[in-house]
Amino acid sequence: MIIALCNQKGGVSKTTSTICLGGLLAESAKVLLIDLDPQGNLTTGLGIEVEDDQLTAYEVITEQCSTAAAIAPTKIKNLDLLPADISLAKGETEILGKVGNFCLLKEQLETVFDQYDHILIDCPPSLGLLTINALTVADQVLVPVQCQFFALKGLAALLETIESVKKRLNPNIDILGVLPTMFEQTVMARDVITSLEKRFGKSLVFPAVPKSVRFAESNLAGEPIHLYVNEHKLIYPYKSIIKAMEA
Template sequence: MAYKIAVSNEKGGVAKTTSTLSLGAALAELSHRVLLIDLDPQANLSLALGFETGAVEVTSANVLIENAPIRNAIRKTDVKNLDLVPSNARIESAEQYLPMRSHYLTTLQNALEAGSLPYDYILLDCPPALGAITLNALSAADLLIIPTQAEYFSAYALRNMMGSIRRIRQESNPDLAYRILVTLLDRRNRTHRNIFEQLQATFGQGVFTTVIEIDTKLRESPIAGLPITHYKPNSRGSQQYRVLAQELIEYAKEEANRQAA
């Protein structure tokens, strides 16, 4: 069964989509079968992999709104072991449509289970809002990764995210775990260092050991239509996302062993 990871933060500009793509590619590089699901109306994940979203017939919108089989929406990418369910602007209407259903929080979860998908990891790139789509992703996920800059407003936004985690644990997914991923870190910046230390002190093991530092190559890779691990495989960003992939794999193994005990 696939290990499902939602990547979400209502605060924009925290490398959410970059982290989804780069982590997914790093896992695929290790011969894991990976599916990325774009749930963002902006469709930046789809665009970063070279998909013209207006030309895609079946997207995540069809899955959430029309109950289309998720297998019908899967597309191969140019990256080995990495597939994509693309998105487009139409998915935004799911924010209004989904709450009209009973038990709407499990719509995506049900679609994934019905698909019997042959993947080791499924990564869900959420919109930058805590609406119905994001809540569906959290209901379906084993782990929530929260990309967070070491800046005041980004750290403050964690309060709302923690509230959503509590809600989902109560209503639909009691086993949802989370990890904070510090991104765009500038180690020369004293404020960045101080807030990073505060996050570690507050959340303890809820913060990934791996951090993603500022790297201009990470901004360039979407223009090339490739993840950073393929665009600049020897860059600092590539190396850090590979380390993150290893940390994630170890965490998933520990969780599986804990649940089996």
């Protein structure tokens, strides 16, 4: 299964959620994480520093190398990474004029599909060409949403983009669900979740991820949250996502 974690707003825990979900899945399956954000936070969040001569998502998306050549192992068993750095921003510009540029990632990933049980794509905070490439290859979309006042702003544009991709490029894509993040026991946070449930239906809104400094600490340690600290309330939302994936 290929899941794109997508929201054009930054700071909604896309990267943290990719690491947490990928780490849990890797306990019983072979998992590939793809860093499709030029900021490279997924890469650094797994404790990997891109070397000057290292192949990355930039070389893959611009067809300078195979996907397999750029994949790097992480220190976590069964968890591999297609890393990224700032060069990927240049790559998005370079593929603008290419025929079939929406499908480049899909074509490149086809060579490694049979090597992994799950592929998770950490999308950039935009609805540009890199995100469209992710949606074109994905089976499902997971939408992390911060429990803040402006969190719902822009969701309509994201949903329109997903529908457009479904109509024109990838008829099999569906929304796995919405993941409320950085939840605090406030009226505003509860109102955000209520609004999400009204918009998507309760079955598509996963249990909220609490706001916790432990996530930032685990990212600095280069580990998924369940390996860094065994706190049920922090891990439970991601286990709920896995349960939905298996349904």
